[in-house]
């Protein structure tokens with residue numbers, strides 16, 4: 144049986160950015176089914192298609208370019224892009240596809256967060272970032288802490304007209320990283336500072352190709 | 355700022371924002387300026403529950419088939435979203451165009467369970483729409499309601515302008531036509547409502563007077579004028595093959611409760627369990643032909659891309675040749691890796707075979723609802739399940755590797771004695787014993803769940819008293835203690851207070867509307883979500899309305915008492931219900947419609963099985 148793996152590049156914006164990772168997988172599965180594209184399924188009792196996102200996307204995250212890989216039992220060409228874009232919900236758009244011949248890993252990425260908060264946000268946030276901040280994580284009752292600066296390469300806090308813009312350059316270490324919204328959250332908890340997220344964008348992801 | 359922008363500003367800061375974005379597969383998009391009537395279909399629960407409701411999808415698409423109507427949807431926002439909306443001054447909006455509900459012509463609520471009544475009021479409040487019908491003059495939305503709860507519409511009578519009694523797809527277009535005349539003429543709201551009351555299946559509560567006796571029971575229910583019918587008869591679809599059914603169905607982007615495509619294979623149930631309201635109000639049984647079911651399944655799967663199709667019915671086993679149907683569907687679903695599910699299959703050895711072939715049972719669980727622990731009590735309620743059949747099916751299932759058995763029972767049924775309750779324990783014990791006798795290695799799990807009997811309007815038990823809370827507690831404790839002695843058995847029971855409130859609301863009269871209003875003011879909402887439910891608030895709401903909740907739930911009525919829902923006609927005669935009630939006391943079963951017609955009265959509709967239509 145012919146099985147090919149394709150890499151789909153897509154963008155995600157409002158309102159589809161509010162779909163969870165698992166829902167994204169299901170959404171694309173349904174889209175392929177509607178187009179009658181034969182997906183390759185896993186064997187076993189509860190077969191599911193092999194759709195793998197290089198980087199799972201958090202709820203709310205927008206991005207100009209993300210990718211997933213999918214195994215199909217047929218040959219796909221460029222035409223599939225238009226067919227998919229006709230049926231995908233607003234905010235999701237396939238940009239290009241290519242056959243996957245290599246493996247890629249994420250090396251680092253840039254995030255931009257827009258938030259609504261009081262004037263002195265940047266000043267206090269800078270204080271916070273100087274203090275070797277930590278992010279608290281709770282998984283199945285176990286609490287762990289991660290040092291922000293273990294993952295963060297740089298950041299910027301800029302005051303805009305109606306919002307504050309935060310830019311983060313984040314390092315990915317063995318596939319693991321920290322989320323900018325968690326940094327902001329831990330700041331707000333420690334400083335008792337109110338804020339409202341307006342938008343989060345993963346502006347750019349740098350990949351390494353592994354053969 | 356327009357509503358949509360305001361809403362999106364909140365979404366990063368609430369749980370599950372995907373509930374509020376709309377944009378789903380097959381959502382209908384129209385230019386609101388190009389339609390005459392804007393209809394907001396409202397579901398008084400969260401998105402994930404509302405979107406698994408088939409009735410919503412049928413009416414949504416049916417209304418949108420009309421070019422002059424745009425039907426949009428609104429759900430109850432979760433508490434975190436409500437808070438943020440109120441803080442930022444955002445009124446409740448629809449998911450299609452982010453228009454606030456107060457801008458709509460018609461607001462239609464779907465009433466599936468009594469416990470959502472407070473949410474109905476809350477949704478009106480969140481929209482800034484006056485709660486009482488009399489405070490909404492022409493120009494403000496007309497509020498209508500449909501769904502099974504309208505068979506006793508009285509608790510909501512002040513708030514709803516028109517109740518649709520029966521199957522919505524039969525009535526709604528006639529209602530919309532009349533509304534169109536009203537909107538574009540100088541017809542007054544009073545004139546409009548009067549004309550509504552003449553559409554069969556429409557109940558306009560403000561056109562009726564209810565008089566009470568000194569003891570609180572009803573003296574008379576009278577139409578205010580001679581132009582208003584004394585009784586409102588339900589409307590039903592006569593022929594399932596000639597009724598509208600959407601095949602490009604709106605399919606959500608986020609996971610909902612029953613996340614799959616559905617095709618309705620039949621409506622109604624002919625078995626006649628005496629506690630069951632659905633069994634009465636959806637009478638008679640009507641089947642959809644195999645050809646239609648298959649055609650719809652194919653088209654639904656193509657348009658949704660879902661990986662599961664569910665055959666919806668009250669009792670799938672009653673569908674003639676359900677195996678043949680399932681196998682034909684299997685022919686085109688198998689290679690697409692689409693599952694078929696038959697949610698309401700009665701379990702016996704034949705259906706077990708069928709299940710094995712067609713359903714990819716992930717967590718093999720065997721479910722039975724004997725409802726009562728002894729044959730006597732099962733005869734009282736007319737539940738035709740024999741204990742031997744349970745045991746033989748369970749044995750077969752265990753041998754095939756099933757490890758979970760779930761059993762559903764009701765406590766507090768009419769004529770129940772402690773012996774009946776011990777019968778529940780005996781059944782669980784015997785099932786555990788069958789498992790031991792097989793000498794299997796794997797673990798077994800037997801779950802016994804009990805709910806409390808809630809007497810429902812239009813059933814043979816509508817006159818019965820519900821157990822008091824103390825009695826419920828006693829019975830639950832007794833059973834719990836007994837069951838704790840059996841290994842691998844887990845016992846789950848339904849909250850007493852919830853069952854009590856359900857008991858009160860289902861048989862409530864017009865005076866309950868004040869209680870509901872008080873309850874909402876005291877902060878009640880999402881009552882069947884447990885986490886917010888607070889019976890003491892409800893007690894206070896009753897006190898403030900000068901009413902005793904026990905009057906509604908714990909009191910036995912005599913056959914000649916006028917019941918609050920007596921102006922609603924389900925087609926099933928009161929004489930039949932009384933006869934069934936007497937037979938219940940004698941523990942005499944009544945045959946199902948499939949064996950022979952027992953003359954319930956619904957034959958006047960000339961539809962379905964009463965006229966011998968078997969697919």
Ligand code: SF4
Nearest residue numbers: 947951952954957964
């Ligand atoms: S009229 Fe007869 S066949 Fe029809 S629903 Fe009633 S009992 Fe069943």
